[in-house]
Amino acid sequence: MLVPLALRLVPPALPTPGEAAPAWRKLSLQGWGRLGRAPCQAARPERLRDLRAVVLADVGRNLVPHGAGRSYGDAALNGGGAAVLTTRLDRMLGFDATTGVLVAEPGVSFADIIRTFLPRGWLPPTPPGTAFATLGGAVAHDVHGKNQHLAGCFGHHVEWLDLMLADGSTRRLSPSEDAAAFHATLGGLGLTGVVTALALRLLPVPSNALLVRRQRIAGLDAFLEAFGAARQASWAVGWIDALAGGAALGRGILEVAEPAPQHLPPPPEAQRNLPFDAPGCLLNRFSVRAFNAAYWRRVPAAGDAQPMHYGRFLFPLDGIGQWNRLYGRRGFHQFQCVLPEAEAPRGLRLLLEAVGQAGAASFLAVLKWMGRDGAGLLSFARPGFTLALDIPARAGAGALLRRLERLTLDHGGRVYLAKDSTLSPAGMAAMYPRLAEFQAIRARLDPGGRFSSDMSRRLGLG
Numbered sequence: 001m002l003v004p005l006a007l008r009l010v011p012p013a014l015p016t017p018g019e020a021a022p023a024w025r026k027l028s029l030q031g032w033g034r035l036g037r038a039p040c041q042a043a044r045p046e047r048l049r050d051l052r053a054v055v056l057a058d059v060g061r062n063l064v065p066h067g068a069g070r071s072y073g074d075a076a077l078n079g080g081g082a083a084v085l086t087t088r089l090d091r092m093l094g095f096d097a098t099t100g101v102l103v104a105e106p107g108v109s110f111a112d113i114i115r116t117f118l119p120r121g122w123l124p125p126t127p128p129g130t131a132f133a134t135l136g137g138a139v140a141h142d143v144h145g146k147n148q149h150l151a152g153c154f155g156h157h158v159e160w161l162d163l164m165l166a167d168g169s170t171r172r173l174s175p176s177e178d179a180a181a182f183h184a185t186l187g188g189l190g191l192t193g194v195v196t197a198l199a200l201r202l203l204p205v206p207s208n209a210l211l212v213r214r215q216r217i218a219g220l221d222a223f224l225e226a227f228g229a230a231r232q233a234s235w236a237v238g239w240i241d242a243l244a245g246g247a248a249l250g251r252g253i254l255e256v257a258e259p260a261p262q263h264l265p266p267p268p269e270a271q272r273n274l275p276f277d278a279p280g281c282l283l284n285r286f287s288v289r290a291f292n293a294a295y296w297r298r299v300p301a302a303g304d305a306q307p308m309h310y311g312r313f314l315f316p317l318d319g320i321g322q323w324n325r326l327y328g329r330r331g332f333h334q335f336q337c338v339l340p341e342a343e344a345p346r347g348l349r350l351l352l353e354a355v356g357q358a359g360a361a362s363f364l365a366v367l368k369w370m371g372r373d374g375a376g377l378l379s380f381a382r383p384g385f386t387l388a389l390d391i392p393a394r395a396g397a398g399a400l401l402r403r404l405e406r407l408t409l410d411h412g413g414r415v416y417l418a419k420d421s422t423l424s425p426a427g428m429a430a431m432y433p434r435l436a437e438f439q440a441i442r443a444r445l446d447p448g449g450r451f452s453s454d455m456s457r458r459l460g461l462g
């Protein structure tokens with residue numbers, strides 16, 4: 001039975017005469033990589049009828065939904081157009097304690113859910129590496145967590161979602177109600193409409209803690225083998241020293257975790273913010289090499305095991321607010337790709353060698369194993385290994401990213417659009433075989449092209 005937590009959804013209504021429409025103001029939005037600013041007109045509606053007024057407004061040539069801005073590149077940017085900021089649409093609308101189904105608005109974040117539901121024994125099903133991401137953003141990239149190999153992606157846990165279309169109407173979509181539009185919206189980059197609510201199955205957990213086992217891994221082949229042995233682990237993630245070369249190429253730390261019985265105090269919520277942009281010279285191959293090596297040695301040679309609050313394990317970077325300023329004013333790219341398992345040993349080696357040769361000072365790279373295709377037409381996930389690397393925006397970064405795209409294509413892989421800022425339209429078409437299907441559904445849902453973004457124009461998505 002669905003217990004209301006706050007106000008129930010009401011059918012959207014047009015603003016009545018005399019009622020204040022949400023205010024628009026000029027904003028310069030940035031992706032998490034801080035690669036450039038996208039000036040736009042932005043509105044931050046608080047209620048569904050305000051959202052409808054925003055969608056119907058004659059402001060900006062087109063509109064992009066914008067959640068917490070945790071996409072690294074230009075997926076949530078719309079330079080010269082309009083953006084609808086969804087963070088005030090953040091009500092939890094109902095929760096069924098027998099099934100664990102939460103109904104919530106799109107601006108609710110993973111942190112909000114964890115704060116409210118982890119003490120009651122529930123966790124968001126596929127938490128990405130930051131708890132600040134919103135549910136709307138999670139739908140639009142069909143995000144995955146450190147449990148993708150077993151749990152799949154976010155969309156696999158969505159029972160239904162409500163989508164506001166360009167004409168202001170709202171449609172309920174699910175695997176049985178306009179399934180085509182449902183699967184186009186999961187991973188659909190906010191290009192089919194604005195998600196206004198969704199029903200999400202939470203994951204039952206026995207406590208707020210995990211038992212995390214860490215082990216040093218000597219090199220890439222050993223890493224892939226160790227992941228093979230950890231297939232049944234509930235959670236698994238690898239940290240790679242992306243600057244180690246030669247015999248140590250691909251060395252790192254594997255962390256696997258299982259639910260633990262004990263309860264631990266949650267990590268402090270107040271963040272320490274990085275107060276300034278780090279000078280560009282701070283992160284060079286010497287300082288990053290030293291940091292990565294120290295990180296590797298932090299785990300004893302025999303490995304260790306310790307109980308850890310979910311928050312610490314799942315969101316290790318969230319403790320430092322605005323850590324993205326570490327890369328200095330010019331910002332950074334994040335490159336993430338997934339390669340099919342058979343191609344991974346050779347492909348990952350070539351990718352890491354390319355980064356090493358370019359001297360791109362990437363902090364710890366992240367390696368995960370994926371076990372399932374994603375739930376949407378443009379979902380990133382597919383079975384195989386996924387590698388994520390930070391690349392500072394300096395001379396040579398563009399050439400390196402083109403090389404990484406080529407290597408990914410040559411090994412049958414694809415690039416993750418939540419992180420991307422440089423993929424080519426040809427690369428997109430080759431990596432995402434269901435693109436034409438997506439475009440046809442998008443044309444049906446939004447024939448006038450009201451929803452658009454810097455990314456959709458860069459990649460020629462329609």
Ligand SMILES: Cc1cc2nc3c(=O)[nH]c(=O)nc-3n(C[C@H](O)[C@H](O)[C@H](O)COP(=O)(O)OP(=O)(O)OC[C@H]3O[C@@H](n4cnc5c(N)ncnc54)[C@H](O)[C@@H]3O)c2cc1C
Nearest residue numbers: 067068069070071106129134136137140143144189190195
């Ligand atoms: C430190 C860090 C770690 C991360 N780790 C992971 C990870 O492990 N796995 C993973 O999958 N991702 C990961 N990400 C990426 C992140 O989960 C996604 O980019 C996510 O989409 C961010 O959500 P957001 O609310 O910030 O959305 P935004 O970045 O604001 O927007 C992302 C997309 O969602 C669309 N959108 C937002 N709200 C709505 C809405 N209401 N309706 C329709 N479309 C909407 C936007 O148009 C845009 O296309 C990580 C990001 C960071 C910064």
